[in-house]
Amino acid sequence: MTDETSSYLPAGLPAPAANVDGLESPFWEGTRRHELVVQRCNDCETYQWGPEWICHHCRSFDLGWTEVPPRGVLYSWERVWYPVHPALQAKLPYMVVLVELPDAGNIRMVGNLVGDAEAEVEIGAAVEAVFEDHEGGGDVEPYTLVQWRVVEGS
Amino acid sequence: MAGLKDQYAIVGIGETEYSRDSGRTTRAMGVEAVRSAMRDAGLGPDEVDGMLSYHGNDSTASPTIATDLGIRLNFYMDCSGGGSSTEALIGIACGVIEAGMCKTVAIFRSMNGYTEARIGGTGRQAPAFRSGALQQGIYGMSSAAQSFAPSFMRHMYEYGTTSEQLAHVKVAHSKHASNNPKAFYKERVSVQDVLASRWIVKPLHLLDCCVETDNSTAIIVTSVERARDMAQSPAYIMGVAGRTSKPSVGYHWRSGPISRVAGHYARPIVFGTAGIGVDDIDVTGSYDAFSFTTMLQLEAYGFCAEGEGGDYVSSGIIELGGDRPNNTSGGHLCEAYTHGMNLVIENVRQLRGKIDDYCPNWQDGEHTYDYSEGGCRQVRDAEITMNLGWAMPATGSALIMRR
Ligand SMILES: [Zn+2]
Numbered sequence: 001m002t003d004e005t006s007s008y009l010p011a012g013l014p015a016p017a018a019n020v021d022g023l024e025s026p027f028w029e030g031t032r033r034h035e036l037v038v039q040r041c042n043d044c045e046t047y048q049w050g051p052e053w054i055c056h057h058c059r060s061f062d063l064g065w066t067e068v069p070p071r072g073v074l075y076s077w078e079r080v081w082y083p084v085h086p087a088l089q090a091k092l093p094y095m096v097v098l099v100e101l102p103d104a105g106n107i108r109m110v111g112n113l114v115g116d117a118e119a120e121v122e123i124g125a126a127v128e129a130v131f132e133d134h135e136g137g138g139d140v141e142p143y144t145l146v147q148w149r150v151v152e153g154s
Numbered sequence: 155m156a157g158l159k160d161q162y163a164i165v166g167i168g169e170t171e172y173s174r175d176s177g178r179t180t181r182a183m184g185v186e187a188v189r190s191a192m193r194d195a196g197l198g199p200d201e202v203d204g205m206l207s208y209h210g211n212d213s214t215a216s217p218t219i220a221t222d223l224g225i226r227l228n229f230y231m232d233c234s235g236g237g238s239s240t241e242a243l244i245g246i247a248c249g250v251i252e253a254g255m256c257k258t259v260a261i262f263r264s265m266n267g268y269t270e271a272r273i274g275g276t277g278r279q280a281p282a283f284r285s286g287a288l289q290q291g292i293y294g295m296s297s298a299a300q301s302f303a304p305s306f307m308r309h310m311y312e313y314g315t316t317s318e319q320l321a322h323v324k325v326a327h328s329k330h331a332s333n334n335p336k337a338f339y340k341e342r343v344s345v346q347d348v349l350a351s352r353w354i355v356k357p358l359h360l361l362d363c364c365v366e367t368d369n370s371t372a373i374i375v376t377s378v379e380r381a382r383d384m385a386q387s388p389a390y391i392m393g394v395a396g397r398t399s400k401p402s403v404g405y406h407w408r409s410g411p412i413s414r415v416a417g418h419y420a421r422p423i424v425f426g427t428a429g430i431g432v433d434d435i436d437v438t439g440s441y442d443a444f445s446f447t448t449m450l451q452l453e454a455y456g457f458c459a460e461g462e463g464g465d466y467v468s469s470g471i472i473e474l475g476g477d478r479p480n481n482t483s484g485g486h487l488c489e490a491y492t493h494g495m496n497l498v499i500e501n502v503r504q505l506r507g508k509i510d511d512y513c514p515n516w517q518d519g520e521h522t523y524d525y526s527e528g529g530c531r532q533v534r535d536a537e538i539t540m541n542l543g544w545a546m547p548a549t550g551s552a553l554i555m556r557r
């Protein structure tokens with residue numbers, strides 16, 4: 001795990017807006033502490049991501065949250081050369097990855113892969129979370145994104 | 155056997171010019187497309203009493219289009235949706251007629267997909283990142299290409315699928331478009347052209363992605379009893395599956411093999427109703443938002459084994475003159491982007507034997523079957539067609555028709 005303060009994507013993207021029902025809140029509260037917190041069913045102990053109301057394994061609605069090791073394996077990736085949001089013009093290309101978490105039932109998460117966006121990428125590579133702090137400002141509360149970095153020598 | 159096999163038919167088809175500068179409202183285009191489909195079927199305003207449309211807040215609603223055409227409706231509904239809606243709405247049309255709610259339904263899609271709301275993202279307001287988008291958009295993953303690309307990349311990793319193999323989808327569809335006077339892109343391209351085009355989001359080159367166009371398209375559905383009296387020979391609906399979904403739609407990448415798409419679930423429904431199998435299909439219309447979507451769906455519906463899509467699409471099978479041509483109009487990659495409508499319209503024409511190509515007497519069903527550039531695109535003795543509609547990896551629809 002590494003702490004990081006500079007952001008991978010340029011400034012100008014909207015900040016995450018928490019839903020009023022709080023469905024995702026434990027995740028965002030966890031990232032502020034630099035902890036990776038995901039859903040886990042209180043009945044069958046199956047991990048789940050992204051945040052939903054039902055456990056897709058046993059159909060229980062009793063979902064809890066738990067901290068998991070901030071490491072995973074690269075499951076798939078893409079290199080974006082044509083952005084949607086205008087702010088992203090300042091950072092082309094950029095990498096988006098799908099990371100699988102073997103320590104948490106192989107749930108998958110979307111993030112950016114920090115480092116050289118044009119470097120060779122290997123599916124199956126070991127990656128670790130990078131907690132990317134954003135100061136916020138104005139109406140925006142400080143928030144922290146979970147990004148990923150290839151573990152050297154993996 | 156469940157379903158309404160051979161009891162409903164498509165009797166009319168209509169389309170406006172496929173362009174990038176319609177200079178018209180979706181209302182004007184929608185009126186033209188529906189009117190054109192009514193003329194095709196030989197129907198007057200008193201003989202159409204149902205209307206369905208789909209949109210992404212970029213269209214004009216049915217009551218307006220109907221009023222403009224002098225139609226008084228007994229049923230209408232305007233649904234939110236894009237790709238995979240065509241087949242689903244055809245199924246709904248059969249259902250509402252079967253329920254006795256109305257007798258004949260016009261389905262339309264009207265969109266200024268280039269000059270107003272572009273699918274690729276430009277020209278649209280960036281949405282706030284909430285719920286599903288919160289886990290994707292914040293990382294710069296928001297367009298269709300960006301959302302689907304990891305599924306495509308994973309297929310390449312697991313099965314050794316190559317960019318060259320996928321390029322053959324564009325090559326085939328461009329050949330088809332070169333024999334289609336209506337196609338927006340009529341120029342034939344090579345595998346090398348596709349590979350040399352710029353990256354949009356790897357593994358998608360520019361030429362792996364569909365065109366964006368302005369157009370309206372329409373389809374008329376009625377019962378077989380009424381269909382017999384109409385101007386064209388009916389395209390009989392053998393089976394339909396609509397907006398079938400994977401277990402998780404919001405996070406389509408959440409579980410399972412991510413390159414297995416929703417067609418996996420639609421397959422038993424549509425083939426079950428039709429009572430036939432893949433070997434009976436003469437022509438496919440596998441939705442080509444991207445070269446990969448065509449391939450993944452052909453796999454999902456069993457036209458080849460899982461993982462063998464790359465071989466299938468590069469084998470020549472999907473080209474005119476091959477065993478089972480796909481998107482003979484040029485599809486979304488070359489003819490126009492209509493969210494699926496033009497792919498069904500093309501298959502209706504194939505079943506009529508009246509493909510509107512460069513053959514001098516195509517209106518009379520006279521074709522040369524010479525598929526070289528600027529020639530014919532009629533498939534010889536096309537009896538059964540299948541459309542494989544795509545919304546996203548987690549949602550798809552399908553339609554089997556016969557002549
Ligand atoms: Zn459970």
